[in-house]
Amino acid sequence: xxxxxxxxxxxxxxxxxxxxxxxxxxxxxxxxxxxxxxxxxxxxxxxxxxxxxxxxxxxxxxxxxxxxxxxxxxxxxxxxxxxxxxxxxxxxxxxxxxxxxxxxxxxxxxxx
Numbered sequence: 449x450x451x452x453x454x455x456x457x458x459x460x461x462x463x464x465x466x467x468x469x470x471x472x473x474x475x476x477x478x479x480x481x482x483x484x485x486x487x488x489x490x491x492x493x494x495x496x497x498x499x500x501x502x503x504x505x506x507x508x509x510x511x512x513x514x515x516x517x518x519x520x521x522x523x524x525x526x527x528x529x530x531x532x533x534x535x536x537x538x539x540x541x542x543x544x545x546x547x548x549x550x551x552x553x554x555x556x557x558x559x560x
Contacts, residue, residue, distance in 0.1 A: 449513070449515060449543070449544040449556070449557065449560065450512070450514075450541055450542065450543060451510065451511075451541070451542050451543075451544050452511050452513065452518065452539065452540070453508060453509070453541075454508070454509045454525050454529065454539045454540075455481065455483065455506050455508050455538050455539075456506065456508075456525075456529045456537040457506065457529070457535065457536065458480075458505055458507045460529050460531075461478065461509070464509065464524075464525055464528045465478075465509075467527075467528045468521065471520055472517070473511055473521060476509055478508070478509055479507070479508045480506075481505075481507065482503035483504065483506055484502060484503055485535065485538070504535065506537065509525070512560055513560065514560060522539055522541060547559045547560060
């Protein structure tokens with residue numbers, strides 16, 4: 449089993465959610481986060497005063513999938529999140545030892 453975490457631009461969330469649902473991924477966790485990468489924020493002007501926005505708003509998507517669909521899920525996120533501009537985000541893939549559904553005590557792929 450794999451845990452896929454993607455940090456994306458907020459306006460891409462619905463498109464990615466729909467695309468993942470279309471390939472059979474049932475659930476996901478979404479968190480509003482702030483951060484910066486290579487772009488290190490940007491400058492904005494408000495009422496004539498310039499100030500730096502150090503942390504940019506992003507969305508973090510977390511999905512847990514079986515090994516057999518991990519590559520398809522990653523390629524789907526990559527395709528839908530990409531704008532070609534700086535700040536598109538990152539995808540992290542990690543291996544999970546075990547998943548347990550609390551309600552039924554199911555474990556492994558059946559718990560996903």
